[in-house]
Amino acid sequence: AGLSPGWGAPAIPAAGTLVDGLAGSISVNAAMTPALLRDGGANGAAYVLNTSGSSYANLLIAYGDRLDQPMAFDAAAGITATSSVADYAANSIGWFEGVRQQASTTADAKEALATRTAEALSNDTGVNVDQEMSLLLDLEHTYQASARMMKTVDDMLDALMNAVG
Known part of the structure; x- marks a missing residue:
């Protein structure tokens, strides 16, 4: 009742029916007033939720109060099974932060283990990989210089x- 299709039909096409340009031809019915929307009249003349004719302040306050009332949640989430939505959200954030902190600690431990393993390998073999790579680069540069000198000679x-002959 709140929409007015531009193609002249009073109803929306049947499910599965494709109508080219349908979305562009739909507009709000001129009979729809803000009061009808506010009071629930868009759902039919018999449905009027807001009989005071003002606003939905009481309904919105009731929704807000409902967020503070305890309700049951799945215990598998690992937080309090019965709490308000606000408490459940706060506990969920705390739980996620704990998981993040644990993952960060695990990553730090793995990085430290890798560093200690590399140091232990260097100590046991007596080979410093950084020093050996530096020496290898020096050797490569010396070889290139020698090759250029041999080519010049x-x-x-x-x-x-x-010239001689």
Whole structure:
């Protein structure tokens, strides 16, 4: 009753029926007033929840009060099985923080274990991996310089032989 389809039909098409441009042709019925929406009249003339004609303040206050009343929750969640929604939310946040903290501690412990294992390997083998890599790079640079020098000497000998004859 609150929607007015632009194609002239009084009802929404049957389920599974595709109508091109349907969403663009739907508008709010001119008979829908804010008072009808506020008082529940959009659900039919017989349904009027707000008989005072003002606002839903009492209903909203009742909803807020309901959040503070105890209710049953699944005990498998690991927090109090009976509590208010607000307490349950606070306990859930605390539980998540505990899980996060435990995961962080576990990650730190694994990182420390990996560091200690690398140090133990270095101590047992007498090999410092960082120092060995540095020496390997020095050796590689020395080899490259020697190769360039040998190539230069070879080029000079070729030039001398070509000049002599």
